[in-house]
Amino acid sequence: MYKIIRNILFLFPPEEVHHFSMSALHWACRLGPLRSLLRKMGLPGSAARLQGAGRNERSGGVGVGRESGVSRASGAKGTERELFGLVFRNPVGLGAGFDKNALYLPELDILGFGFVEIGTVTPFPQAGNERPRLFRLPKDRALINRMGFNNDGVKAVAGRLRDWRKANAEKSSLIVGGNIGKNKATPNEDAWKDYEICFRELFDCVDYFVVNVSSPNTPGLRELQEKESLRKILSHLQTLNGQYPRPKPILLKIAPDLGPEQLDDVIDLALEIQLDGLVATNTTISRDTLQATKQSEWECIGAGGLSGSPLKEKSTAFVRHIHEKTGGALPVIASGGIFTGADAREKMAAGASLVQVWTGFIYEGPFIAGKITAELAE
Template structure:
């Protein structure tokens, strides 16, 4: 079944290849965190032509997340609002699943988070424990400090907290690239401050961005629901953050937010993203999503005279 899906959906072309975090990605279009929180379908996602899969957010213990309803479609805006709140099976069950099923035939990202009840000190230990358990399976690990729908008991992106997280993880780490996922709602000065910390701690990259609490440009009446907004309206704000990160640093960026077409993926690549990810467009556009974006990217690269995705990265910054 998987082989049949792969035949239909995967696009194989050397121009799509990206080398990032010391790993070869056969195409730059990945599945964003939240879709396969518990590593239940990584192989199927690879068979649908995605170039990489990010599982998680994984927490140390199982957690229910927020009460239902907690996920809303805004079809007028091709958007979603979610306040899932880190529901998940916890690291032990996720690890058993990875051991049982093996890792997928594409690079695997593991997105790690803290328990909703943890205080600042406990949070550091949460990240350390999930990292310790799951990093052996990961091609890169994401520290998620930007979820807008988990309880705010302390400032997760304060410089002191971030330093403590990175110092702790780097002390445990042999050679797995560690990246940090940031939100779209911080002012540029705060992003710059975070980038300084990230660079000083030897962090390997940035995922930009998580969902937004803004409702700007959203038409659907469902906009009143609280939670993180993803999809169409996030496209430009997320690209703005990618542009800022790419113009301030040489760190590889995974661009995410409103990628729903080859044009949207290309815009993020040209703004500085080496790889892109998506969630909401997969919900609206179905199983051919990665194939259509990859085919379209090949056409756009040819139109503009780039011989590979890598050659196009950051070219809108020059």
């Protein structure tokens, strides 16, 4: 059924379709019977029984401890995961950039995601790059984007999150991560200030943080992955975090284009400053793993981050390396090319504690979280 809808949606420009589809979902969720139907479809089988079951302490606005390490709750068929002191009702999340402005949390909750990472948000609102800036490569089940951190700014997003928390504190077990970045106009030497602003502003309305220094679409951003620049930003955030009575988990999202030495540097630093985990990986600037899309086609699209199937192996290799090098001491959220339960299982076999989808949502449809969760539970 989704294949037919997808074929129609794919006749129109991707970014416009994204906004149209999410608005349609929003209106559908306002109608009681449709909402119940969507909820059922989003959480099939065992996962459905978890809806509302493992509500987090944090979603009541209380905050959590920071115990790291993943454990599997004994609940329905083991779909729950406990990580960084948070209970994820299932291990399938929605990656950053899908709901940048925290506009669709009730809908994504209904679709059965275990967690949603809002953002990337920056201190000030920014428009992002010129359109078109999102492209489909259907023959490779991939996307290329150069959005450029278009977002409403951290104040507006924090306001929306607070409203959502107020309205849903008792109802929802959805975990919300805050993915933070810097404004395009902020020079790299001042980047730490932007991360601080976002961190403070979002502190009481997200469950965990992801520091994004790995998007290819903000000029110079990925240079912040260099060890000393990273140390400055992350140590500063850790110091701030320690001043709160209940610190929040802080993770770092890394690019799949890091060389082996750079990756090891990042892992060493993460261990040294006791980060809670890594998100591996962001999109890639490489086009080497495209198989079916003609070179003239992707050359015509131009710059941007490639996601979906062509990213899968590289991101799995990163997850495996991090897991092996740290002996599992640094939890990893896997992101890159996850479409099915088998893909998610592969990431977990490589050492991931949780997984996130983005491109998979576009190709597999809105019920992807429930489907993967059910397949994992089998």
